[in-house]
Amino acid sequence: MILKSAFTRPEIIQALRPLGALIPGAIDSEQAAALRKHRAWKIFDLAHRGHYAFADLPRAPALHRFAEEFCQLPLSPDARPRLFRLERGDYSLVYDDAQRRLERGVELILDLSARATGEGEIVYTGSDELVIPQLPGLLSAVVRAPATFRYERYLPHSLGRAVIYRMRVTYPLR
Amino acid sequence: MIDPSGWNLPALGRAWREAQPFPHVVIDQVLLAADLARVRESFAWEPHAHLRGELYSQMRSAQPPSQPLVQTFCDGLTGPSVRAAVELLSGKRIARGDGNGYVYREGQYLLPHSDHRESEGRAVAFAFYLAAPERGGELELFDCRTRRGEIISTRSARRIRPRANRLVLFDVGARTLHAVREVTRGARMSIAGWYYGR
Numbered sequence: 001m002i003l004k005s006a007f008t009r010p011e012i013i014q015a016l017r018p019l020g021a022l023i024p025g026a027i028d029s030e031q032a033a034a035l036r037k038h039r040a041w042k043i044f045d046l047a048h049r050g051h052y053a054f055a056d057l058p059r060a061p062a063l064h065r066f067a068e069e070f071c072q073l074p075l076s077p078d079a080r081p082r083l084f085r086l087e088r089g090d091y092s093l094v095y096d097d098a099q100r101r102l103e104r105g106v107e108l109i110l111d112l113s114a115r116a117t118g119e120g121e122i123v124y125t126g127s128d129e130l131v132i133p134q135l136p137g138l139l140s141a142v143v144r145a146p147a148t149f150r151y152e153r154y155l156p157h158s159l160g161r162a163v164i165y166r167m168r169v170t171y172p173l174r
Numbered sequence: 175m176i177d178p179s180g181w182n183l184p185a186l187g188r189a190w191r192e193a194q195p196f197p198h199v200v201i202d203q204v205l206l207a208a209d210l211a212r213v214r215e216s217f218a219w220e221p222h223a224h225l226r227g228e229l230y231s232q233m234r235s236a237q238p239p240s241q242p243l244v245q246t247f248c249d250g251l252t253g254p255s256v257r258a259a260v261e262l263l264s265g266k267r268i269a270r271g272d273g274n275g276y277v278y279r280e281g282q283y284l285l286p287h288s289d290h291r292e293s294e295g296r297a298v299a300f301a302f303y304l305a306a307p308e309r310g311g312e313l314e315l316f317d318c319r320t321r322r323g324e325i326i327s328t329r330s331a332r333r334i335r336p337r338a339n340r341l342v343l344f345d346v347g348a349r350t351l352h353a354v355r356e357v358t359r360g361a362r363m364s365i366a367g368w369y370y371g372r
Contacts, residue, residue: 047330047353048328123228
């Protein structure tokens with residue numbers, strides 16, 4: 001055995017497994033621009049949970065296939081992707097507009113913004129912490145466990161007129 | 175240093191009870207100008223760590239603060255005479271208090287939340303302002319509508335400017351949502367904390 005004996009223990013291997021992966025350049029800029037043109041935005045505004053605009057999209061079987069293949073997990077195909085639009089002063093806390101908390105599953109978030117802002121990081125917390133930068137075209141795939149929480153940082157005035165667009169879909173384990 | 179004997183407690187008690195969206199009072203000119211200047215000078219030497227979390231980006235001191243004069247002021251603010259005054263005006267039993275120094279620089283904030291923690295016994299929150307930013311940093315109080323104990327809508331109901339030498343006291347409860355609005359110019363310096371019921 002080359003590695004220390006601890007690395008044979010399943011609980012150690014489980015603890016070392018990365019929370020998620022970041023994949024840059026996952027969408028063409030034209031495709032992202034088309035999604036940004038969505039018109040049917042709704043505003044979510046509950047001060048202690050978040051403030052942002054969102055719009056639901058139809059199911060996307062290609063995203064589901066990707067999530068299953070990439071994470072090698074059987075995932076329910078029922079989830080619908082949701083678009084998010086965040087501007088200066090917006091934020092999304094751990095308890096956002098979600099009606100039910102995901103226990104176990106895979107969450108994909110695709111950044112559709114026109115430019116990088118240096119703000120608006122997504123933070124996953126739990127046994128580990130994963131901070132996802134705001135970068136156009138960046139896809140994050142995160143395996144969520146019951147103790148995994150997510151929030152999106154408050155966007156300060158330095159953001160100016162920039163707008164952050166994201167698409168998020170969360171597939172529960174089958 | 176801090177002497178509540180000059181506070182009009184019956185009037186403050188009425189203001190507390192009638193305040194919207196939840197009980198609070200604003201007390202100005204808490205310290206003599208010379209004392210405020212001394213505490214502020216001492217506060218400038220107080221180490222503050224940058225903390226960033228789900229709800230905040232802020233600079234926070236240790237508890238208790240390390241600068242002797244800041245500590246003395248903090249002890250006075252949470253000491254027996256002020257606690258007795260807070261008890262009278264709020265009608266809540268106050269057993270003890272503690273506080274930290276806070277600095278909010280440009281771009282820093284505290285998002286809407288309640289200070290209520292069942293296990294900790296926080297009864298009344300306080301914030302004493304040592305220096306006001308040029309823009310932003312207001313204490314914002316929210317009105318909440320509930321259904322079956324759940325908050326179903328929130329509305330910004332009052333913004334209190336963080337003027338130097340101002341003390342704000344507000345009720346702690348599950349629905350007393352408040353925030354520190356982002357500072358957009360200058361720095362906001364305060365000593366803030368809680369009075370506890372046990």
